[in-house]
Amino acid sequence: MSDAQALRLALVPGEPAGIGPELCVRLAQRPRDYHLTVFGAATTLRDAAAKLDLPLTLTASPGAAPRPGELALIEIPNAVQSLPGTPDPRNAAAVIEALTRAADGCLRGDFDGLVTGPVHKAVINEGGIAYTGTTELLAAQAGREVVMMLANDIVRVALATTHLPLRAVPDAISIDGLQRVLRILHRSMHADFGIPDPVIAVLGLNPHAGEAGHLGHEEIEVIEPTLAALRDEGMQLIGPLPADTAFLPGKLRGFDAVLAMYHDQGLPVLKYSGFEQAVNITLGLPYPRVAVDHGTALDLAGKGIADPSSLFAAVETCARMVVSRRARLGTD
Structure with a gap:
């Protein structure tokens, strides 16, 4: 895939105290022919990489040929330090901001698709944000059924x-x-x-x-x-x-x-x-959006044993959907 054709995917780790950040670090180790930009806190991702003993390089923009262990980052700082397994409602606003800014990027055409990690609904609501789910949030933001x-x-x-x-x-x-x-x-x-x-x-x-x-x-x-x-x-x-x-x-x-x-x-x-x-x-969204099919798994967070298969499948599915949409646009 040439650089001009390379897919541009936005990635949101989700709840910083859950397994999302470490799954993103594991994803970063995989060879890929698409551009991947994560919306989250650098400190949380680096802490997850350190616990996994895996390399992680955060860059300002995706490289033409992404290297294993490298992620482009759009910084969304947490309000307080995130501790694995212990979610803090004060970080709810950062979780929502990461989702909405990544989705905004998709709506503007900066990204071709969105992949999201697990969020904790109760913690977001405890943080003072009325939240029923990411599906509903993205639908309202895009004005789509x-x-x-x-x-x-x-x-x-x-x-x-x-x-x-x-x-x-x-x-x-x-x-x-x-x-x-x-x-x-x-x-x-x-x-x-x-x-x-x-x-x-x-x-x-x-x-x-x-x-x-x-x-x-x-x-x-x-x-x-x-x-x-x-x-x-x-x-x-x-x-x-x-x-x-x-x-x-x-x-x-x-x-x-x-x-x-x-x-x-x-x-x-x-x-x-x-x-x-x-x-x-x-x-029904103007862009492909794929999420993991599991929760934040707070009991596993920080232990390095969470299975990344669903996130890997989510990224692969999102990439295939982008390719399919491009092919349809080319033939319609």
Whole structure:
């Protein structure tokens, strides 16, 4: 890949007291043909490198040929010194600033994609910042409707609803809402994954997908009319399918993505099938955004034993999405 074509990825470590900084240091050791700029505190990254006994060179801008152990840094200082395993709410503002400044860079075109490490929602809220999640933060910043999708090498699972109590899920599923989600998912399968005519499996809400109305009416009244209308637009939609059999390997091979109606309907299967390599993707943003699919792991922070596989997968996924978007722009 030539320097003119090199991908420019922004990287946010997340909670400074968690495993994010040390995962970024491990990522820096890997050979790469993309430019990587981290938004965070130099002291936190250097401390993580020292604990791992790994080399780390922080530069003002990415080199034309990045060397192992080297990261470009945009400094976002913490308010107080960060101690592994002990998050401090006073650093919440720095965590949010790193996310918003990196995303601003993507919106301006300075970067092609964004990779984010794990954040601690409770600590951010304790720091006086109303925060429901990075997906929601980035969607509001970009002024876009988005869809959360988690993926590994086995399955891609998008969510019709995200972090809701179960009793609120049926009321949150509507024809208009499902149409918006499926259109975003369908466009992303084309633009971000290079699949021109994706096959999307849609799960029912109720056991046995409602069993013809005997176990609930959401399939008949909401899901089936939605799928019928979008099939008329040319989408390949399969369902509504019973969730307990939709993930059988033989069936999954025929799907490019699965839309689950709620968080714990689809994600336990994905995480069981390959948690270490799973990533969290925000569909619908003007730029690719991929996050690790794990938390801050405060109990592991500073011990040098955290598995970096999800961050490695997140960067590789983000890079592939950028390449796919570039290819689509070149052919549209």
